[in-house]
Amino acid sequence: MEETIELLEAAQDDDGYLSTYYQIDAPHLKFRRLFESHELYCIGHLIEAAIAYKEATGSGRLLQIADKAIDCIEARFGKSEGKIDGSDGHQEIELALVRLYESTGNRKYLDLSSYFLEVRGQNPHFFAEQLEENDRLGLQQGPKPVINTVYHQAHKPVIEQDSARGHAVRLVYMAQAMAGAGRHKQDEKLIGAAKKIWENIVQKRMYITGGIGSTVRGEAFTYDYDLPNDLMYCETCAAIGLLNFSNELLKTETDSQYADIMERTLYNSIISGMALDGKHFFYVNPLEVDPQASAENPDKSHVKATRPSWFGCACCPPNLARTLPAVGGYAFTQKEDEVLLNLFIDSELAGEQAGEPYTIRQKHTVSETGQTVIAVEKASSEQLRLGIRIPYWAENPVLVVDGQETVAESSNGYTYVTVISDSMAIELTYTIAINEIEAHPLVKADKGKVALQRGPFIYCLEEQDNGIQLHLLALTGSVRPRFRSDKLLGDSVFLEAEGELQVMEDGWQGKLYRVHQKPQTIPKMLTFIPYYNWGNRSLGEMQVWVDKEDTHV
Amino acid sequence: MEETIELLEAAQDDDGYLSTYYQIDAPHLKFRRLFESHELYCIGHLIEAAIAYKEATGSGRLLQIADKAIDCIEARFGKSEGKIDGSDGHQEIELALVRLYESTGNRKYLDLSSYFLEVRGQNPHFFAEQLEENDRLGLQQGPKPVINTVYHQAHKPVIEQDSARGHAVRLVYMAQAMAGAGRHKQDEKLIGAAKKIWENIVQKRMYITGGIGSTVRGEAFTYDYDLPNDLMYCETCAAIGLLNFSNELLKTETDSQYADIMERTLYNSIISGMALDGKHFFYVNPLEVDPQASAENPDKSHVKATRPSWFGCACCPPNLARTLPAVGGYAFTQKEDEVLLNLFIDSELAGEQAGEPYTIRQKHTVSETGQTVIAVEKASSEQLRLGIRIPYWAENPVLVVDGQETVAESSNGYTYVTVISDSMAIELTYTIAINEIEAHPLVKADKGKVALQRGPFIYCLEEQDNGIQLHLLALTGSVRPRFRSDKLLGDSVFLEAEGELQVMEDGWQGKLYRVHQKPQTIPKMLTFIPYYNWGNRSLGEMQVWVDKEDTHV
Structure with a gap:
C-alpha cells in the first residue's frame, strides 16, 4: 500500500491534478470530456480509500494526496468566471466528499459536494457544450458522441428527479450523496428528493434479490415494474450503491425499512457477486440463467453463467472487497441519541457517550431458530438507548433482558432497550420464516x-x-x-x-x-x-x- | 418504369457493372468488400424485377441490363486465375439466377447460381481476406470490421449446414436457392440439406405466426425453441423468404406441409407487415407489444407499436408490394404431371397440357364454413390431375365433383381429382376449426x-x-x-x-x-x-x- 501511495505522490501534478490517462495521453483535454472521463469519479474513490486507510492505519499520507486533488478541483470548478460550472459524468465524488466532511469536520468538503449536486442538470447541455468547445478550440475534432443526459442523471436538477432513471450505479451514488448532504445541511428538500428516488426503486424497480438495473443497454433502470429475470443487469456495484444509499437514509431517519433493504442487497445480490473461492466475480447478477441462452442468444451474452476471474472494466470486484470488511458499519448505526442494531452478524461496536467509552458485542447463532446475544458494557452513567431491529422475517421474537423476558417499546421496526447500568445482557430469539x-x-x-x-x-x-x-x-x-x-x-x-x-x-x-x-x-x-x-x-x-x-x- | 430503366441503362458501366455507390464513391473497392457491399444482392433483385417486368409487359429491356450485369459478374467471379473465388455477403443472386434459368432455360444462369452456392463457406476466411488485401494494397486502411461468418452463413459449406443460423433473411434466401438449384440439377444432397434447414426452422425455430429471427442482434436465429415473444425480430422479409423457400420445396416434393407453412407465413407474419391503409409498414412483427416497453426499455426499442411510413433500410415494404400481386403463383403449383391447389384464394390458373390450354378458376367464400368452388376447363383430351390441399384446420371436408359427393384418393395432404372431360365443377366445403x-x-x-x-x-x-x-x-x-x-x-x-x-x-x-x-x-x-x-x-x-x-x- 505504501508503495502504491508513493506512485500516486509521484504521479500527481503540482496543482494536485491526478488522472494518468489525461496526464500522459491527453493533457489538453483535462476536465474537458467530463461526460466520460471519470476524472472526478476516480478522485471520489481515492478519497474513500484515503479515509479507510486513515481509519485502518492512522496514516494520513493518502489523505494528503486526496486533499491536494480536491484543491485542484476546487480551483477549477465553480460558479466564478473562468471556472468549469459543471459536474462529472459519473457521480461518486459527491458521496466521497460527504464522507470526508464526516471524517474531518471540514465544511469545505460538504460545500463542494453540495455544489456538484446543485450544478447537475441545471444546464442539461453542459456535457455536449464541452465537446463543442473542444471542437471550436481545435482540441478534439471528429464525430461527437451523442450524450444521453438521462443516463448521467443530468437531464434536470437532482432535486426534481423523482424516479430512478438512467445508469443504475450513477443514480444510487448520486442519491446517497443527496441523502448525506441533505442530512448535514438539514436540507429537507434534498432529503425528500432522495427519499422519493429510494421509494421509486424499492417499490417499483428493484429485483427481489436487491439487484437494480433492468437492462444491459446503458446498464440502466427502465420503467416501473419492468423486471425481466433473464435480461437484467443487476450489477454488483449497483446493489452496493443501494446498500449505501439505504444506509445513508437510515442515518437520516430511524426506520427499519432502510435496514430491510440493506439486508436484502447485502445477503443476496451483493454477495452473489463473489464465488465461494473469493477469486471469481459476477458483474451481472441474473435471476434466471440458461447457459445456452448466454452462449447463443446475443441479447443475453452479458449474462454469464459462471463467475469470470476478472473484467476489463473492473469496478465490481474491488467494490465487493471493500464492502465486506465494512459490514460492521452496516450492522450498527450510531446516532446522537441512540444506537441501532440493524443486521444480525457477529460484530462489535465501540463508541463514546459523554466522553466515556462503551462497547456493544453481538453474537449470532442460527439453525431453525435464530438467537442474537448482545452484551453492552459502558463506563458512563448516562442512559444508552439501543434500538434492535426486529426483522420482518423473524417470527415469534422473544426479547430477554438480563434474564427477564421483556416486551419493550417499539417504533418504526426497532425495539428499544435502555441500558442504565454499566453492563447488560440482551438475548433475542425468533423462528426464521x-x-x-x-x-x-x-x-x-x-x-x-x-x-x-x-x-x-x-x-x-x-x-x-x-x-x-x-x-x-x-x-x-x-x-x-x-x-x-x-x-x-x-x-x-x-x-x-x-x-x-x-x-x-x-x-x-x-x-x-x-x-x-x-x-x-x-x-x-x-x-x-x-x-x-x-x-x-x-x-x-x-x-x-x-x-x-x-x-x- | 421505362424512365427508371433509362436511368439504369445510363448508369451501367460498359462492362456491365452496376452499383452506383461504388461507381461514384469508391470505384477502387468494387467487389472488394463483399461482406457488406450488397452488390450481388442488388443485382439479384434486379434480375427478379426484370423477370417480373418481362412477364407483365413482354418487354425484355430490363432483362438486358440484368443480363449485362451477369456478364460482368461471370467475368469477375469464378475458380480461374485472377477471378474472385467467393460469394456475396447477402445471399439473393443465387435464387434470382435460378428464377432466370427457369424463365429463359439458359443453363449458364443455373451454373452461376450453383457456383455461388458451392463456393460459400468453402473458405470461411474469404470476407476477412478481402479486407486484408485491401489494406495491403492501400485501397482501404483503418480498423477492420470483425466478420461473423455465421451471420453470413459462410462458416461452412452450405451442404453441411443442418440448422438455421445467422441472419434470418440471408438464410432463407440461400436455402430457397439450394432447393431450386437442387431440383433442377437433381442434386439430392443439396435438396436434402435444404430440407434439413427447413425442418429445423419449422420444427424448432419458427413463431406461430410464421415469423423467424429470435433476436434483433444480427436479425438472427438463436437456438432451438428460443422464441421470446417481445424481443424477437420476425422481419417481414424473413417471413417472405420462408414463404418462397417453402414454395420451392413444394415444387420439389408434393407434400402439404410446405403449403401449410406458406399459408402460415402469408396469412400472418407477412400481411401483418402492412397497415390496412397500405401506406404504413412493420419491419419487425412482434407477438407481444407494450408501447411503454418499446419506448422505455432499450432492449425493445426495435419493436414498434405502430407501423411507420418508411424505413432507412427499406427492404420490407417493396418486398411485400411485390409479394401480394404474386399470391396467385403460390395458390397453384404446376408440375409436370399434376397441378396443385395450395391456397384458398380467388384466383385463376392458365396452363398448357399437350400443347392445349387449360384454365382452373377458384372462388372462395367463407363464413362459419368455407366453400371453394373450382371450375376446370381444358382443350386437350389428356387427363389432368388436380391435387387439392385439404388444410389441417378444415374439419369435415366434403368434396363434390360434378354434383356428386366424392371420396377421392389422398396423398401427402392433397386430395386428387382427375379431370377427364373438357370441363369439371368441383366444390369443397368444410367447417373452419x-x-x-x-x-x-x-x-x-x-x-x-x-x-x-x-x-x-x-x-x-x-x-x-x-x-x-x-x-x-x-x-x-x-x-x-x-x-x-x-x-x-x-x-x-x-x-x-x-x-x-x-x-x-x-x-x-x-x-x-x-x-x-x-x-x-x-x-x-x-x-x-x-x-x-x-x-x-x-x-x-x-x-x-x-x-x-x-x-x-
Missing part, C-alpha cells in the same frame, strides 16, 4: 410465480439439484429446510419443496405447435439453494422465480 | 399459454378491446367466432372467449413483494382479432400468447 413470495401483479415476468425466501435469504433452483429445463418445474406443496454440508457449497440451509415436473410426451416429436391438451405432470421434490451460493458448481441453469400451482393446495 | 394451440414445452416463453387460431389465422388480444395489462388475462372457457364490421378494421371474424382478469387488490399499494396469496380473479369476456389486423387502431398493447387456466374447464 420460510415464505413463498410473490411480486406485484404488474411485474409481468413474475406472473403466476413465487420466489422462496428463508429469513433474509432468497433461494433459487439449480440444474445440479433439479435437472435441466427448470422452467418445467412448479411448486405445488409445502417447503421445509434441510441443513446440508456440501463439499462445494459448504454448510448452508437448502430448501426442499413439493413440486411437479411437466412431462414432455412422445407426441411432440417433430412438432412445434399442436392443439392444446391439459399438461401432464409428475410429482417431484424440488431443491432450492440460497441465491448467493449459485454458480459455484458446474455450468448449469438457475432460476429464482418458479411457477406456483395454487390448485393443488 | 377454432383451436387453442400450445407450443412445445421447451418453448419457455409460451409455457402455460395458448394462442387462438381460426382456420389459417392466428389471433391476438389488443388493448383497445380488452383494456390495459393484457398479461393479467387468462383463457378459462369456450371460444366462439363473431362476425364484425369495424370502422377501422373492416369486415373480419373476431373471436370471443370466456376468460378471467387477475384483480390487483388494494393491499399492493406501496409494495413490490409480499407473501403469496392465491390470486383473485373476476370473469371477463376476451376479444381476439386476427393477428394480421393488429396495430391498426390507436397505440396499445398486443399479445398473441395468453395464459390458459386448465383447472376451470
